[in-house]
Ligand SMILES: Nc1ncnc2c1ncn2[C@@H]1O[C@H](COP(=O)(O)OP(=O)(O)OP(=O)(O)O)[C@@H](O)[C@H]1O
């Protein structure tokens with residue numbers, strides 16, 4: 001069950017990403033409609049993070065391509081914001097919440113300029129939106145795990161993007177914070193933004209999302225939540241790793257065989 | 264007057280190293296800094312060899328290229344050669360450094376360098392190395408070189424502050440914003456190489472590391488604000504230069520060695536008094 | 551030549567020195583293998599710098615250059631350096647790299663401070679302490695050589711006795727714990743041995759380059775083997791060769807420092823290993839890629855011949871290169887070379903500019919075609935790809951899939967007959 005849409009915000013075309021020649025994302029091909037809250041589900045190690053990294057140009061695809069708003073990422077970078085999975089930075093870094101969020105305002109163009117008044121206002125606004133205004137002077141290691149997560153969300157908000165990619169924003173977050181974040185995301189959706197969220201809790205998935213991408217190295221389904229959130233597809237997503245695919249993946253790694261024939 | 268020039272030289276080395284060292288520390292690349300400081304040696308020897316005695320500014324810049332080559336070599340060995348990174352660092356700098364020492368031995372007569380200079384510099388001779396332009400005595404040449412180097416570093420940090428910080432703190436964010444991490448990495452490494460080369464005469468190839476790592480580490484323990492950290496590291500660097508000079512004069516020992524020892528003492532103090540989990544804090548909590 | 555004979559056989563002192571250097575280099579390289587595999591390569595660097603103040607202090611206190619005394623001092627301050635590194639990483643927010651750099655440079659600086667005070671105090675017996683900086687094995691005294699040689703020998707023997715538990719601790723710490731092996735104590739022992747090996751090794755190469763004697767042989771050996779025993783053997787061999795050559799050079803040219811020469815030779819061996827070593831080496835990957843490429847070319851030609859035969863309903867017909875090229879785009883020279891390879895493998899029969907299947911070749915062509923079509927079915931059915939997207943993928947996989955996976959695919963897909971483009975799947979028995 002893979003539904004395609006016209007004028008997608010994001011299009012993955014036959015995307016394959018490998019580590020040491022072993023595919024972590026294999027031939028994934030889908031399109032994402034604008035102005036939706038989209039869930040990405042799949043078991044651990046199923047390539048969700050890898051796929052988002054490939055979208056952000058942080059991993060090079062070995063074949064296929066990604067189009068964002070119909071363009072190459074480089075042309076529309078300022079329209080995409082990415083919140084990586086937790087623990088990807090050094091929390092002891094001498095920076096305050098405010099400074100960390102302000103980094104969301106950096107672009108290639110203003111990198112050598114002074115911070116504008118508008119940047120500062122937006123930064124403060126975003127800190128307020130995630131309810132961290134009382135912590136804005138704090139060094140980031142002196143925050144709780146949930147608060148640290150919100151710093152990163154605030155930073156993505158400060159980017160004022162159109163498409164947001166959030167990798168497990170609810171991991172290690174209490175119910176109250178999760179609710180606060182999800183209503184924030186829903187507000188953003190109401191403003192026409194598209195938000196993709198990697199999510200592990202299948203209980204809440206149908207409540208939160210309009211659209212669901214299900215994957216396990218390969219794509220299992222992508223479509224309206226009412227169309228794809230059913231037992232059969234869930235079984236396919238979570239029901240063990242596909243034997244043949246795993247075997248072929250291992251073989252690729254051992255033999256360094258090209259995954260695509262070079263002309 | 265000599266004391267003034269020596270302390271000034273030491274302070275300039277300390278300031279240059281402290282500013283760059285803060286970023287090395289935050290990028291967890293201090294050992295790459297260590298590697299660079301060793302690996303520029305063959306470059307320095309060649310520079311001295313080509314210009315017969317005193318190497319000129321352009322030659323020394325050329326020597327600094329060896330530092331950048333080292334970073335490339337480390338990356339090549341670890342990425343392409345699949346050698347683990349710490350081993351790649353160890354293999355590449357010991358290799359280049361030993362070639363440097365051999366070159367010194369081979370051209371012992373032709374180069375105005377010896378092994379002592381490599382090991383702990385000859386800051387005491389800095390005042391003898393006077394620069395004359397049009398017959399005017401302008402003070403020691405190394406002071407001028409270091410001053411120019413410091414100026415470059417300050418301008419680089421002022422202009423590139425945002426880029427340096429964002430690529431140090433979160434390279435993933437930087438990349439996704441379209442900011443080149445490679446550019447900032449190599450810019451920083453080039454300046455580290457340059458600083459190592461210019462500091463070489465005063466403190467030797469190995470002791471530069473003490474200045475690159477020590478004062479930033481002390482400052483890092485004492486503050487949680489990057490700008491304060493940069494400021495404090497410069498203060499502690501200059502403090503070590505001053506303290507080291509007087510210590511060395513008092514006990515008649517290597518000035519560079521004394522400066523490094525003072526840095527060690529500074530670190531012990533910072534460890535005891537640091538606000539987060541220093542011993543004082545623990546006592547207070549217990550009380 | 552005469553020089554070499556002199557070096558090895560004439561001077562009895564040199565024989566002892568050489569013996570000692572061999573044992574020192576070997577012991578450092580053997581211990582270094584464990585340091586390397588435990589990813590603590592730079593710790594070795596820090597410790598070797600940290601040893602300098604210990605040597606100087608021992609001298610100041612005891613006023614003697616007796617190697618046993620100096621070794622004691624060296625061991626003490628090396629150990630203190632090791633503890634300090636752990637202490638800093640555990641008790642402050644500084645990361646390992648900074649802790650290493652700090653210990654390395656401050657200890658070394660303090661050592662230089664002490665060394666220069668000793669030198670400037672005009673103590674006559676001090677001359678030679680600075681040989682610890684770059685090492686000067688060639689100038690070792692006979693008694694010292696015997697002492698260090700013996701120490702190294704003890705070290706090597708200890709490692710051989712404890713080889714199995716040490717190996718387990720290095721590769722599978724958790725398993726070792728579960729087996730009730732005293733992991734903590736073994737790790738402590740390994741640290742002691744490392745500091746010990748460094749304290750001995752600096753006699754040969756000096757504190758500044760000691761890291762190389764530990765890490766470089768192991769790094770080089772890693773590229774030739776995955777087996778720990780062989781790795782240790784090779785590392786020791788590389789170190790010993792370099793040790794002998796370095797000592798020889800500084801014996802014949804006394805101005806030359808021993809340490810840097812040993813290290814330069816070692817590094818050269820390492821670089822050569824990285825380039826030529828198999829299994830992990832760069833070249834081996836290039837070779838593998840070339841072999842893959844050749845195989846792909848051959849199989850593509852076979853498949854093309856099979857398609858031609860399928861279309862004509864005749865697999866025993868000769869096809870001209872021209873006809874093959876029309877069916878499948880490729881470089882003419884490549885096709886020629888591919889056909890040659892196939893002929894030498896008895897897969898095709900060549901006649902002038904034309905080629906036809908041998909029996910064996912026909913079977914191969916069928917197999918490749920079958921895998922291609924099976925994979926296309928697999929992609930459309932289980933990877934949900936559109937039929938017009940699957941061809942390129944199958945082009946690559948047809949060369950990779952083994953008979954076992956082929957069988958799995960058949961069963962998994964329930965022996966399909968038609969691929970997504972309506973071509974038949976050529977089974978063997980259906981022919
Ligand atoms: N840098 C890497 N090098 C090698 N393999 C990697 C790397 N990163 C990920 N992998 C492998 O790729 C596969 C997919 O990983 P990925 O992180 O994308 O999974 P995920 O779906 O995000 O899992 P999780 O739910 O645990 O976050 C895993 O098998 C993982 O082991």
Ligand SMILES: [Mg+2]
Nearest residue numbers: 048049050085
């Ligand atoms: Mg993930």
